[in-house]
Amino acid sequence: MKKVxxxxxxxxLAMPAALGLSYxxxxxxxxxxxxxxxxxxxxxxxxxxxxxxxxxxxxxxSKIDNTNQNVTNKAxxxxxxxxxxxAxxxxxxxxxxxxxxxxxQNTAxxxxxxxxxxxAxxxxxKSSTVLNSNTGxxNTAxxxxxxxxxxxAxxxxxxxxxxINxxxxxxxxxxxxxxxxxxxxAxxxxxQNSxxxxxxxxxxxxxDQGATLNYGLNLEGATVKDAKIxxxxxxxxxxxxxxxxxxxxxxxxxxx
Amino acid sequence: xxKAIIAVIVTATAIPMAMSLTxxxxxxxxGSATTxxxxxxxxxxxxxxxxxxxxxxxxxxxxAxxxxxxxSKIDNTNQNVTNKAxxxxxxxxxxxAxxxxxxxxxLENRNVKVENTAxxxxxxxxxxxAxxxxxxxxxxSNxxxGVTNKAxxxxxxxxxxxAxxxxxxxxxxANxxxxxxNTAxxxxxxxxxxxLxxxxxxxxxxxxxxxxxTNIAxxxxxxxxxxxAxxxxxKxxxxxxxxxxxxxxxxxxxxxxxxxxxDDAKIKNSTITNINKNxxNTAxxxxxxxxxxxVxxxxxxxxxxSNTNTNxxNTAxxxxxxxSGIDLGGN
Numbered sequence: 001m002k003k004v005x006x007x008x009x010x011x012x013l014a015m016p017a018a019l020g021l022s023y024x025x026x027x028x029x030x031x032x033x034x035x036x037x038x039x040x041x042x043x044x045x046x047x048x049x050x051x052x053x054x055x056x057x058x059x060x061x062s063k064i065d066n067t068n069q070n071v072t073n074k075a076x077x078x079x080x081x082x083x084x085x086x087a088x089x090x091x092x093x094x095x096x097x098x099x100x101x102x103x104x105q106n107t108a109x110x111x112x113x114x115x116x117x118x119x120a121x122x123x124x125x126k127s128s129t130v131l132n133s134n135t136g137x138x139n140t141a142x143x144x145x146x147x148x149x150x151x152x153a154x155x156x157x158x159x160x161x162x163x164i165n166x167x168x169x170x171x172x173x174x175x176x177x178x179x180x181x182x183x184x185x186a187x188x189x190x191x192q193n194s195x196x197x198x199x200x201x202x203x204x205x206x207x208d209q210g211a212t213l214n215y216g217l218n219l220e221g222a223t224v225k226d227a228k229i230x231x232x233x234x235x236x237x238x239x240x241x242x243x244x245x246x247x248x249x250x251x252x253x254x255x256x
Numbered sequence: 257x258x259k260a261i262i263a264v265i266v267t268a269t270a271i272p273m274a275m276s277l278t279x280x281x282x283x284x285x286x287g288s289a290t291t292x293x294x295x296x297x298x299x300x301x302x303x304x305x306x307x308x309x310x311x312x313x314x315x316x317x318x319x320a321x322x323x324x325x326x327x328s329k330i331d332n333t334n335q336n337v338t339n340k341a342x343x344x345x346x347x348x349x350x351x352x353a354x355x356x357x358x359x360x361x362x363l364e365n366r367n368v369k370v371e372n373t374a375x376x377x378x379x380x381x382x383x384x385x386a387x388x389x390x391x392x393x394x395x396x397s398n399x400x401x402g403v404t405n406k407a408x409x410x411x412x413x414x415x416x417x418x419a420x421x422x423x424x425x426x427x428x429x430a431n432x433x434x435x436x437x438n439t440a441x442x443x444x445x446x447x448x449x450x451x452l453x454x455x456x457x458x459x460x461x462x463x464x465x466x467x468x469x470t471n472i473a474x475x476x477x478x479x480x481x482x483x484x485a486x487x488x489x490x491k492x493x494x495x496x497x498x499x500x501x502x503x504x505x506x507x508x509x510x511x512x513x514x515x516x517x518x519d520d521a522k523i524k525n526s527t528i529t530n531i532n533k534n535x536x537n538t539a540x541x542x543x544x545x546x547x548x549x550x551v552x553x554x555x556x557x558x559x560x561x562s563n564t565n566t567n568x569x570n571t572a573x574x575x576x577x578x579x580s581g582i583d584l585g586g587n
Contacts, residue, residue: 024554024584031561033548033582039569046539046572050548050565054584066581079572083581 108145141178174211308345341378440477539576
């Protein structure tokens with residue numbers, strides 16, 4: 001006769017603890033994500049990630065690749081959606097980070113945030129290539145919301161690297177203190193020995209009532225050394241109305 | 257004749273996610289281990305109804321806890337089977353191989369038209385359990401077709417494969433769910449996928465497939481129909497998870513994983529692939545759904561991680577979180 005006592009232990013861990021506190025070390029690897037015919041709707045302080053998040057991670061000699069094709073992102077009521085690449089505070093060396101948006105609709109309302117581009121604020125990027133392209137993208141931000149479909153690298157350190165952002169057939173509408181970046185935003189960044197290129201083609205931009213729009217190069221407070229900065233606009237329409245509305249399709253090195 | 261006591265300890269924190277089912281054999285009077293060599297063990301349940309009530313136990317499957325299985329085949333089939341466990345009871349209609357040593361062998365389990373209902377702190381296993389087992393040069397295969405799992409009031413159902421803490425080398429672990437509905441309510445847990453928490457996986461292939469699967473988790477419950485391998489060490493291996501026509505609905509602080517969840521894992525020279533096609537994820541009331549790849553806190557070297565979403569709808573409301581992409585941290 002057997003007498004066995006065994007316990008079935010179910011450890012139900014708290015998901016929030018796993019989110020935001022742990023970082024990945026990635027070496028000699030490839031990370032690829034594809035969204036095709038995807039609809040993301042986040043409401044009431046919710047979060048959706050259908051892209052790649054690598055905040056605070058260390059990425060060495062690797063490739064990070066993300067594609068959004070026919071994707072609709074709707075964030076409302078302090079919600080957040082990432083369908084692009086989020087690498088804020090990450091360390092990226094000898095790597096390639098590439099993001100593509102083809103036929104993407106982003107709508108953010110009520111202090112919500114959408115990233116379908118590359119967000120690398122305060123990141124350290126060395127000997128790497130960062131590529132972002134938008135084709136057929138519509139961004140609508142209202143009521144203090146934020147959308148990034150370009151490259152956001154505020155406070156980042158970029159050395160010996162190439163950063164290229166390309167926009168084609170884009171409609172940006174920002175109202176009521178909202179912000180849209182489809183260009184390259186690198187306020188307060190340190191850029192050394194690098195090439196930064198932004199190309200805008202067939203764009204329709206409207207900023208209203210204290211809204212901010214950047215689809216050019218925003219480099220306020222940045223330190224730029226031995227670098228090549230290039231901005232190109234073709235068939236671009238800009239409309240800024242209402243007090244405090246701001247649009248940049250050129251190169252802003254401060255004081256705009 | 258066996259006399260077993262099963263204690264189920266459910267440690268529920270705010271939002272459950274990772275599931276680990278770990279066996280602990282106690283010392284005094286432990287069951288004597290069987291050695292199976294060059295043999296075939298076959299069990300078939302057809303048109304069987306198992307009812308366990310008031311702290312009772314039914315075994316209509318195969319029990320091989322702590323056994324040594326070499327160059328053998330263990331085969332279990334459930335066809336048109338109804339398992340009902342209530343009041344802290346236990347039913348096994350699958351394969352129980354916790355703590356076993358399995359070499360050059362094949363463990364095969366099939367559930368066709370099976371209904372598992374566990375309530376009031378009860379436990380049902382109609383899949384394969386191999387916690388803390390040593391698996392070498394072997395194949396573990398589990399198939400669910402036309403299966404309905406309903407767990408309520410702090411109950412647990414496994415109709416998939418659980419090998420938490422196991423050492424898996426040169427082996428294949430394959431699980432398939434076709435036309436499966438999992439409903440977990442009131443702090444319950446269902447696994448119809450593959451659980452490999454804190455396991456060591458080397459030179460192996462882990463495959464999980466969900467086709468026409470509906471997962472409903474409510475009231476602080478958790479469902480895994482994907483691959484859950486947090487804290488594992490994965491080397492020279494391949495992990496593949498596929499969701500086709502899958503609906504995940506999590507409400508009231510519940511969680512569902514139908515993707516690959518490998519937080520804090522060590523991944524080397526491996527391929528991790530997740531594919532979502534026609535998938536709908538709906539999370540409400542501080543709930544969490546992962547149908548993508550989550551590897552927060554992992555160390556990844558010389559590896560390839562790939563995730564594809566085609567025709568996917570994600571809806572998160574009421575402070576909920578959905579991941580159908582790749583989460584390398586910080587989401």
